[in-house]
Amino acid sequence: MSAEIISGKELAAQTRLEVKEAAEKLAARGVIPGLAVILVGEDPASSSYVRGKEKACREAGIHSEVDRVSVQITEQELLKKIDKLNKNENIHGILVQLPLPEHISEDKIIETISPDKDVDGFHPINIGRMMIGKESFLPCTPFGIVHMLKSKNIKLEGSHAVIIGRSNIVGKPVGQLLLNENATVTYCHSRTRNMKEITRQADILIVAVGIENFLDSTFIKKDAVVIDVGINRNTEGKLVGDVNFTDVKEKASFLTPVPGGVGPMTITMLLYNTVNSAEKSLNRKQG
């Protein structure tokens, strides 16, 4: 039997309708949820993602504004823009598109965004709160992955989840979220010895490496759930994940495609966090 494909595209469409309804309720209370995006430079991939975010906001009834600034902007100037957005009452979410040019410290930028508007869930305060199981903005890609698993009733409690990759925005936090769901979590990375011995134990395998065809069916046990977080361009310029899809499909129980898998869920959870932020802000004011 070949794997069931988890369509991020379909789940995203459904979830975005729910987000839209929540945005409409807020509008009825006099608040339009607002997202501010800062895009530094003209990298084509980043520009394309930002356009995707603008379109998704428009469709969900979220106000969005994109500040496109020169790659020459100084760190100081960028920090000033963030400070202004922190104080802007019409803005509930701030996203600075990563990566940033070398002369700007990503850490400094992230730490300057108010934790109450950090809809990416990258601020150390939100990461810390997630770590101790307190309410926080959850990082969008990990949040979307957990949402996809739950939508298929895939058992997390007691399951062995193996993560390949340990970035601050995907690998590390997705392991933390799965731990919060009572999974047993193992991290693999570039220095891991005997990786296949570990990945073959996985009930759920999350692949966030950034290398085309990194993972084939020899890495997995039969009926494992495989989540492909990779976004790579192949030699034909087509978007591909980290997983050899046709090979793994014959052995896995569930598999996510690229495109149409994790990517659309990432944007969806950004919309969710933005509306949630607007709700929290209104409740702080009105009680």
Ligand SMILES: Nc1nc(=O)c2c([nH]1)NC[C@@H]1CN(c3ccc(C(=O)N[C@@H](CCC(=O)O)C(=O)O)cc3)C=[N+]21
């Ligand atoms: N501050 C910040 N927050 C981010 O969330 C963030 C970021 N910086 N920098 C870059 C990464 C990447 N990322 C993606 C989001 C959606 C798709 C997506 O929707 N992909 C579609 C295809 C889109 C296409 O065709 O180009 C899909 O997989 O089906 C991909 C990648 C968010 N990121």
